[in-house]
Amino acid sequence: MRQDYLEIRGLRVSFDGFVAVDGVDLTVLQGDLRFLIGPNGAGKTTLVDAVTGLAAASGSAKFDGTELLGQKEHQIARAGVGRTFQTASVFEQLTVLQNLDIAAGSQRRRRSLLRARATVPDSVQLAMETTGLTTLRDRPAAELSHGQKQWLEIGMLLVQNATVLFLDEPVAGMSAEEREQTGELLRRVRRDHVVVVVEHDMEFLRAYADSVTVLAAGKVLAEGTYAQVQADPRVQEIYLGPGSRGPGHQAVH
């Protein structure tokens, strides 16, 4: 079976002379649930912004042979690269199904979109099953829990045929049960997606990360399994250990 991958080489982003991402190389394979961690200001969000067309960057970021840098946001989305934001950007007054329909670019006219429908496109049905939202399909998004909104956002990426998923702190603010369900959801989607999770929650990371990349001051500080990076003295010093600027010391998002 073909295995998709994202390949970032020499990625560099600067803001008025301040280098936020400083020559990052990162390869993420389909099936490998990758977590991207590091202190506040390490450059994690800026890296995601660069690859998804929100920040100008130099170097290279390729997916499926396509160079993403220099392309517009919508072109990058069409190339199969999607992201979520910490604050879910779903349409609150529309139902789960309607949100997914819109994300799928359904051609149905607005009036028919707002009417209950007899059949649901396969891609939308599959996304509801994958995210566990099938029984909530006719609920307005406003009535969903924080966790369910995050899953809906992931579902919206799936129906857009995103193959590379960047997820920004998906479990922030979730209950313990929702976190576990999110972990299981990520395990399901990693099988046929390239998944990069930006996260500060170390318990979640320990439970679900296949591999971890640690960024610090715009550079890759360490990479490996959770156990490997956790044991790395440089990571201890900068992020995980006592006295570091690590997760125990993060501002609450």
Ligand SMILES: Nc1ncnc2c1ncn2[C@@H]1O[C@H](COP(=O)(O)OP(=O)(O)OP(=O)(O)O)[C@@H](O)[C@H]1O
């Ligand atoms: N638009 C911008 N203009 C100027 N500086 C910026 C801009 N965006 C980010 N930065 C700076 O770039 C650095 C990296 O920020 P970034 O948000 O990528 O870090 P992060 O690792 O995602 O941090 P956090 O964990 O707090 O989200 C920070 O010093 C930040 O202040």
